Amino acid sequence: MSNASLSPENATLQFLRSLRHPTRLLVAISGGSDSTGLLIALHQALRDNSFPHVTLTAATIDHALRGNSAAEAEDVARLCARLGIPHRIRRWHGEKPATGISAAARNARYRLLADAAVELGATLILTAHTAEDQAETIAMRAARSDDHGAAGLAGMADAVLYDRRIWIARPLLACRRADIRRLLSDSGTGWIDDPSNTDTRYERVRTRQTFAGTGLPALDPQPAARRLALSARAADRLRSHAKAIAGAVLQIAPAGLAEPDDDLRHALGAAIATVGGRVHGPGRDSMDRVMAFLRRPPGGQLTSGRTVLAHGRDGLFVLRENRGILPLAIAPGEVGLWDDRFDIANLSDQLLTVEGDGDSPKLVGHLPPGLARLARKGLPRVSRGDDGQPVAPHEARISARIAPYDLFLPRFDLQLADAMATIFGRDGYLPPPF
Structure with missing residues (x-):
């Protein structure tokens, strides 16, 4: 995405036209302006039956972290009832962790949304991430990395496969929040302001406040395109040169190591994460050591990401390190x-x-x-x-289990994930419906 942004109406129409087959959508709506705007934009686009193969449902996740969250969820339910949209409220029950609450809430939210999708018969979940959310995500990742080519600087993917079972799409990634609120005002629809959105204890809020003073930066589409191409090339390398042994060891033939470039680096990051049972591959410094190890003549071993890498005349073997293996x-x-x-x-x-x-x-x-x-x-x-x-x-x-992809698979890495699944004897991942 560049400086040019889409109106929520146009972004919604583009998204609906991209759907390949009959689809029942589930909008994740909190009651905030972004998600309410997504719901209204979809409702307006669908009400004249221009997309007869598309139907609409909604769900609200009550995280039970604030005293009035239940009442807010009921307000959303009333809005959906007025619009004739089937709606469910799902509450995050149980004790909440003392630390890591944001990550825990995110995991609970997507689990409950996926369950609601099953109940409502939905085949695709939609979330209302915006251009502001994308810019904040990229800025926060950039602040934590000195690698200007890091894959994470591609930002959020336009779609993510959750738990191998349902895709979550983000139709408003090219839309500005001000335009979404204009749509709501024009339709006479209000929204809820979450007080956590101004709580400076959160990194995202601090980043957002910085942008309020400097303006939203231009978002370059090239990092996303580069990441997609990089993952495709890494997938090709693994398909051509890698195999699994006993479902636990990955072997890359010598020909697959001949050019220790960024493609190999990306493929190895995914391989180490899979064999080590990690959601993320090794960090930059660790991968630098791995690549330096492979540039030397065959011989010796190296540990990285709970794995042992053994480089010999038969290529590279990646296997689980013998520590921390619990019953x-x-x-x-x-x-x-x-x-x-x-x-x-x-x-x-x-x-x-x-x-x-x-x-x-x-x-x-x-x-x-x-x-x-x-x-x-x-x-x-x-x-x-x-x-x-x-x-x-x-x-x-x-x-x-393909640890880096089985729970959250960004569409950037679909080809790489499919290659890894094939190597380890798993079924391929669900293709996106658009």
Whole structure:
């Protein structure tokens, strides 16, 4: 996006025209101006039946963090009832964490929105992030990094796949807040001002106040385009040169290491995150060490992101480091996430225990003996709780988790995520509906 911005009406029409097939939308509406404006813009665009294949629903997440949040959610419900839009309120129950409340609230919000989407039969969730939100996000990421080429400086993606099950799109990323509020004023619709939006304890609020004095910076579309292209090239490299061994070790053939450029760096970041069970790849300094290690002649090992990287004549092996691998108990009928790397479903009627030091015949002949021993430490061994005996194949289902993408997958990285899923024997990710 450049200096030019879209009106919310035009942005909404562009988005609706992009939808490929019948879609039931769920608008995440808090009652604030941005989300209310998104709802009104969509309602106006759909009311003349110009898009008969699109229907509209809405949901409000009450985080229960302020005393009047329940009343505000009811105000939104009344607005939706007046407009004839099906609406649900979902409340974040339970104790709230003493630290990391913003991240916890975000995770709860998307989990509850996805559940509401299932109840309402929605196939796509919409959030009302704006040009201001994008500029703030980029500015905050830039302040934490001295790498002007960092992938995060692409900002928020226009869409994110949540939990492998539903896409979340941001139709108003090119819209200014003032234009959204103009739309609301023209339609006679009010909104709720959240007091947290002026609380300077939050980094985003401080950044927003800085922009209030300096003006919103121009947003360059090139970083997003570069990130999309970089992820596509990294995906091609992995498809051509990488394979998984026993679902836990990634091997990149020597030909895949021949040009240690940004494509390889991006691919390795995703590989290390996946094998290490991390949501994010290693930081810049750690990746600098990895790339320097690969520029040297083959031989030796390096640790990074809970993984061991072994570089030899057969290429690069990435496997789980032998530390911090904790046991997990899984009740009958439940699914547990072990070591952030394997989803394990208990299909039996007994408690199952998962520990390291598993085994696989696929390790024999595919890894040097020393690496095979280390790899076993990172393989799951599933046993019955009553007698400690290994489970039969029908008693547990084990699947590799693609940690950097299985919960939140930005559309930038869809090709890279699909390549990683294929390598580790998982189904591809849900394609976006636009």
